[in-house]
Amino acid sequence: MGILNVTPDSFFDAGRFSSFDDALARGLAMVEEGAGIIDIGGESTRPGARAVTEEEEVRRVVPLVEALAARTGVPISVDTSKAAVMRAALRAGATFINDVRALREAGALDAAAASDAGICLMHMQGEPRTMQVEPVYDDVVVDVQRFLLERITACESAGIASDRIVVDPGIGFGKRIEHNMQLLAALPQLLELRRPLLIGVSRKSMFATLLGRPVGERLAGGLAVAVTSVLAGAHIVRTHDVAATIDAVKIVTALRTSGYRIAETDEGERL
Numbered sequence: 493m494g495i496l497n498v499t500p501d502s503f504f505d506a507g508r509f510s511s512f513d514d515a516l517a518r519g520l521a522m523v524e525e526g527a528g529i530i531d532i533g534g535e536s537t538r539p540g541a542r543a544v545t546e547e548e549e550v551r552r553v554v555p556l557v558e559a560l561a562a563r564t565g566v567p568i569s570v571d572t573s574k575a576a577v578m579r580a581a582l583r584a585g586a587t588f589i590n591d592v593r594a595l596r597e598a599g600a601l602d603a604a605a606a607s608d609a610g611i612c613l614m615h616m617q618g619e620p621r622t623m624q625v626e627p628v629y630d631d632v633v634v635d636v637q638r639f640l641l642e643r644i645t646a647c648e649s650a651g652i653a654s655d656r657i658v659v660d661p662g663i664g665f666g667k668r669i670e671h672n673m674q675l676l677a678a679l680p681q682l683l684e685l686r687r688p689l690l691i692g693v694s695r696k697s698m699f700a701t702l703l704g705r706p707v708g709e710r711l712a713g714g715l716a717v718a719v720t721s722v723l724a725g726a727h728i729v730r731t732h733d734v735a736a737t738i739d740a741v742k743i744v745t746a747l748r749t750s751g752y753r754i755a756e757t758d759e760g761e762r763l
Contacts, residue, residue: 493569493730494519494527495694498552499536499544512555519560525735529588529728530564532556532581533571537592537620537665546576553577554584561585567610575599582607592616592665594643605650612658612690613643617666624666632671633678636661640685658728660690669701676717679724691721692730694737715740723748 498515519530534552535544553570561568561584569588570581574597578589587609594613595601604611615636617627629635640659647657661675661682672693675682682689699705699713711733718729718737722744731737 493529493531493690493692493728494522494525494734495692495730495732496522496530496532496556497536498532498534498556512559515556516559519556520563522734523560523564523566526738527566527734529567529569530560531569531571531588531590531730532560532586533590534577535572537571546574549574549577550580554580557581557586558584569610569612573597573600575603578603578607582609588612590614592620592662594639595647596643601646601650604647605652608656610656610658611647611652612660613640613647614660614665614690615639615662620665624668627666627668627671629671632667632674633681636675637682637685640682640687644685644687654687658688658690659685660692660730663691663693664696664698669698672698676721679721679726683725688727689725690728690730691717691726693717694731694733711736719744723752 496515496519519532522530532553534549549572553572557568557570560566567588568586569590570578570586571590571592572578572581573591573593578600588611589604589609590612591600592614593600593616595604595611640661644654644657644659648654659682663672663675667675679689679691694714695707695710699710703710703713705713714731714733715736718731719740721729722741729737729741
């Protein structure tokens with residue numbers, strides 16, 4: 493899943509693709525690089541990000557969805573929590589909804605249920621502006637798994653077929669570094685939800701903590717997590733760096749096809 497932010501305050505893109513022409517060119521380039529989905533976002537969800545109106549988000553997103561849907565055969569995803577933006581993007585040709593609030597905003601569940609779009613339900617503690625202010629969990633893996641199960645159940649109760657649903661543990665969304673690492677280590681447990689698993693860590697601040705790297709130097713860290721996540725069973729990797737991530741995932745796929753397995757010691761530790 494290639495990330496295409498059309499916001500002036502994206503933590504990584506920093507507005508590079510906020511013009512229509514630049515965003516369209518980047519989207520087409522990601523398709524050429526092999527992206528299986530293009531995920532278009534018109535509102536930043538980085539820590540401290542300011543909210544935008546639904547009218548502004550529609551203005552940013554819909555023309556780009558329409559243009560990419562007309563020019564490519566790649567599924568287009570809209571990264572939004574607003575029902576009005578979902579409906580407008582779906583009319584313009586989007587076929588997937590990626591919602592960091594897991595369809596909890598007013599009207600979002602109904603908008604998704606009225607479509608036949610795929611849906612990604614993500615876990616986030618708090619709101620983007622404050623989510624990194626002392627997040628606390630009893631057990632982050634159990635808490636995230638329980639939340640995602642509750643949202644899957646809510647979707648199914650609203651008439652959304654389970655085979656339309658993808659789940660995302662929300663790495664970096666209301667989580668400290670230890671929470672992120674515990675979730676990544678527990679991906680097999682999250683697969684017990686029996687839904688495809690999306691992982692997004694591209695260029696995130698966890699790599700500043702782990703590696704001491706600025707945002708422009710975090711590619712290697714993101715690739716390491718992409719590789720280990722796919723080995724652990726993740727189905728979708730959301731990334732700014734499409735070509736490099738595809739290369740890494742191709743190697744993992746070749747290894748798994750050749751019989752590669754994660755070994756365990758006599759003490760049960762995974763190697």
